[in-house]
Amino acid sequence: MPVIQYREALNQAMSEEMERDDRVFLMGEEVAEYNGAYKVSQGMLDRFGPRRIIDTPISEEGFAGIGIGAAMVGLRPIIEFMTFSFSLVAFDQIVNNAANIRYMSGGQFSLPIVFRGNSGMAGSLAATHSHRPEAWYAHVPGLTVVMPATPADAKGLLKSSIRSDDPIVFIEHENLLGERGEVPDDPEFLIPIGQAEIKRPGSDVTIITYSRSLLTSLKAAEKLADEGIDCEVVDLRTIRPLDMETLVASVTKTHRAVIVEENWPYCGIGAGIADRLYRSIFDELDAPIGRVFTKDAPVPYNRTMELAMLPSVEGVVAEVKSLLNR
C-alpha cells in the first residue's frame, strides 16, 4: 500500500471525488494559483482548471456564503479555510445557515457542503491563529464534525464527507499535514462518518482522543505499557455524531476512561463525552473519568509556554496513573 503524507491523502480524496462527480469544486484563499497555503491542493488547478479550483479574496463570510448558496442549488462545494481560526468570521454562515437550511426549509433543501482546513496550536501562531474550533461546531445540531488523525482516515473520511448530503465541518491539524502513513489508492476507499476506531487495544484504561492528541496518547500508552499498564486508545475520528457504542463497549471493558484533547477544558469535547459516559454507564466506572486538555488561557506566542499548555505525553501518563492510584 502506498505510503503518503496526510496532505497528499487530502489532495487524493478531493481529486478523486472531483473526477467522479463534476458538481464538486474547491474554493478558498490561495487554493489555486499558490497550490494551497499548505500545499494541500497542489496541482489541482492544472488538473481541474479555474472554474473548479477557485481563489477567493480574504472574505471568509462571503465565500462560505457563496458555497452554501451553490450547495442549495445542486453543486457540492468544498470550502477551504486557510485555518479554522479564520472560520470565526464565517461563523454566522456555518451555524445559522449551513446547519439550519434543511430544518428551516422543512426539508426542501439539503446542503452537501464541506468546510475544511487545518487548525490547532501549531507553533508560535499566537492566540488568534491557534484556535481549536471543534467544540464550538460540535455544539450545533445540524452540523457533522470530522477530525481525522491519520493519512488513511483523512482520505477515507474526506471522501465520505464530500459524498454527504449534509454540511460537514472537516477539521485537519497543521502539525499532522506532514504525517506519513499507508493509504489505499482504491477510489472507493471510504470510511463511514460517525465511527470511532480502536487504534490500540488494551484492558486497564480507555484513552479517548482524536486528531493530533492521538499521537500523544499512543506514545503515552507505550510508556505506560513499560510499567505494566495496558491502555486501550480509541480514536473518535468523528466528534459529532459521537460513536457511543464503541466508547461504551471499551469503557465497560476497562472500567476507566481518560479523555485527551487539544481543547480548553470548560465545555470542551471531553466535558461532553464524560457527561454521556457518566449517564450511560455510571455503574461500570471504577474511577472518575480523567481529562487531559489545553490549559485554560489564551495561547501564548512564546513556543516554550505554548508547549507547556498543550496535552503532553507526560501529562497523559500522569493522568492515567492517578486514576489507577499509581
Place this chain on the structure above:
Amino acid sequence: MPIEVTLAKLSPTMESGQLVKWNVKVGDKVKEGDTLAEVQTDKAVMPMESFEEGVVAHLDVQEGDEIALGQRVLVLARKGEDPAEVARSVAGSAGSASGSKAAAGSKPAAASEPAQPSGSSDTNGQEPESVASESAVAATGRIKASPLARRIARSAGVDLSQIRGTGPGGRIVRDDVEAFLKSGGSQAEAPRPAAAAPAPRRGGSDGQTRRVPHSRMRQTIAQRMQQAKQTAPEIHLTIDVRLDRVMSLREALNKNLASEGVKLSVGDFITKAVAVALRRHPALNASYEADAIVEHGEVNIGIAVALEGGLIVPVLHAADRLSLREIRQGTEALATAARQNKLTPKQMMGATFTISNLGMYGIKQFDAILNLPEVGILAVGAAEQRPVVQDGQLAVGWVMTATLTADHRAVDGATAAEFLRTLKSLLEEPALMLA
C-alpha cells in the same frame, strides 16, 4: 459467534455465586442440558446447566471463584468454529474474576502519596483528590467507593464498611472488593496473619473466643432480615387457637394412614388451614411492590426449615389444593431436600406466604420477621394443654398461640385480624376446610 455462557439466577434471591466444581474442561463437547458446573448460591449448591451445544473453548473462572450474576463463566465454540481460535479471541476480554488483573493497581495503602500533578489541572475547577485519607469512610460517615465497586459489592451482598479502600483518598475500588471476596470476606483484618483466623469449630466450650466467617447463607439471612426490618413497618397480631378437634382428628386419621407410613403432624393441619384462609383473604396472599400490591393467584406456602448454621424456606406450591396427606409428603420431601442441599430452584421460588413453626421446641409465642416481598408470615407456637374456660367452667384444652406478622404498608390491622379469625375457625372446626 462463540457462545458466552453467563451465570444465571439459580435461586430466587441469588445475587452471586461461588463456583464449587467444574464438570467440564476445555475441549469437552457439551450438549444442551449437560451440567457444566456446580455453583454455590446463597441457598444451596446448584447444578449449572448448558442451554446450548458446543465445545468448551475457554473457562473464565476457577473453582472457588466468586461469580456475579451475568458474569461470563465460559465460552463455547459453535459447530464449525475452531475452539483454539475462539479461546485466543476471548482471552483478551477475559472475565474480571480471572485473576489476571492483579497488575491493575492493587498497590496497598498508597493513599498517603500526594495527588499527581497531572498537567491537566482545570483552572475552572478544583484540584481533585488532594485530600488523602486512610479510610474510605469520610468524616460524614459516607463510604467512598467507586460506582463499579459499589455494584460488585451490592451483587455479592457485601457490606462496604468492612472493606479497606486503596484507591485515591482511600476510595474503595474494584480490586479492593474482589480481594475482599477472594479472601472469604476477612480482608478488614488484613494486617493479621491468616493463621489468626481459626477454622470455625462447632460447640466449642473451651473458653476461647473465635471468629466464624459468614457463610453465604448467613450473609443472605442477615441481609434479608435487615432489609425486612428496615423497610417494612410491621404489625403483630397474636391469637390463641383451640386445637382439641385437630388433635382428635389427627389421631383418627393417623390410625388410618399408619399402614401407608404417613403420620400427619399438627403443623400439617396448620399449613392446610393457613392455605385455605389465604384463599379467602387474598390481601394476605400478596406482595408489596412500589406502585401496587400484587395479590397472587396461587397460594404457595413457604415453610421455614432450620438447618445447621442457618435456615431455608422451601415452598409448598398450591397448598390450598393439597390434601393433608399431600401436605405431609410434600413438606417431608422439602425438608429432606433442604437438609441434603438438594432443593431445586422451583422448590425455592414462588412463596406467597410463610409459616415458621417453633412449636417442637416448646416455644409458646414468638414474632417472626417478614420474608419480603410477602406481606405476611405466621409464627406458630407449641400445641399444649392449658387451662381453658369452657361454658363458665375451668377445663383442660389443647391450645396453640399463633402470631401473624404483617407488612402494614399493605395490610391493615382489621384485615389481618379477619384472616386470623378465619384461621382460628378453620382449626377449631377442621370440618369447615372441607366446605
